[in-house]
Amino acid sequence: MNNQSPTGSNEFVSAKLKLMEERCRKNRLSLTVQRRAILENLSSRTDHPTADQIYASIQDRITGVSRTTVYRVLETFVQLGLAQKISNPEAKARFDADTSKHHHASCLVCEKVIDIDARQLPDIDLGSVDLGGFKVFDCSVVAVGLCSDCSSMDTAYRSIKFN
Amino acid sequence: MNNQSPTGSNEFVSAKLKLMEERCRKNRLSLTVQRRAILENLSSRTDHPTADQIYASIQDRITGVSRTTVYRVLETFVQLGLAQKISNPEAKARFDADTSKHHHASCLVCEKVIDIDARQLPDIDLGSVDLGGFKVFDCSVVAVGLCSDCSSMDTAYRSIKFN
């Protein structure tokens, strides 16, 4: 993360929890321990986890949470605008509690996804682009390549077999 | 598609097949009927199909092709730089025979992915952006929203449950 975005900080987590309570109340959804635990976990990390990664890191809590619930709750959060599924080239969904405008870089080897601060790039203006009637809700840049850990390892090049 | 890009045209398909033959020879890979059929199918369409969609549209050929082979061959094409997996928010891989610089818009309802001509947007320059050692191979814009078909249907709004 860059030093300007609060994603993952304690303040971000508690603000996010407050927002969830507000949105849940507005939509008559229950404030369950599971929802709190899942949102707390997702918003305290910056690694854009899969549903299963979130499940793995909270299942050992006192209460226990089922995998099914993690999938269902994350879907609810997306509908409520509390989280988003981020675009990546792999065949699995990754989630992000930071719904503000920013971009991502996805590692082809370890599949890690890092954030790119939107302020480091000019705004993308799709207003004057012909999209044939497509209504854009959101757009962002996705970079693919090798993260610093993977590019410093020989193993990184195992996946690049041909030329 | 826009009228400047040749993706999907007969010329594009045959040029792509020639390129595949060249790359396969260079890497001592066999020129099989399956590889030809899969590349021909992928490069003649502009809808960014999943592996399964390609399988569905070629399995009724004389020879028959197995699903496994489609998955394996597509992976090979990506390694050879003949195709790319495109970033999208859904939990499945989508392929594109157009490896030139362009962008995508992904429909949240029908999951259709349409192309956005790179010339309609300013270049994205990640050269001066701090990525913490991440090595970028490629980057593009991904828009999410509703395609023209889905935004004209009431059903499109079924997925937007909350506020």
Add this chain to the structure above:
DNA sequence: GTTAATGCAAAGCATTTGCACACGT
């Protein structure tokens, strides 16, 4: 002939669904 590719069946992950029970309001 040798090496690489395919097909089948089975396994492995990722995700969703049906239904009974438990919890939040």
Add this chain to the structure above:
DNA sequence: ACGTGTGCAAATGCTTTGCATTAAC
């Protein structure tokens, strides 16, 4: 109490793997 949410188990969807057979060079 009422309606919603959860957990379990099973089903489904997407993708990969092992191994014997077949095809390409």
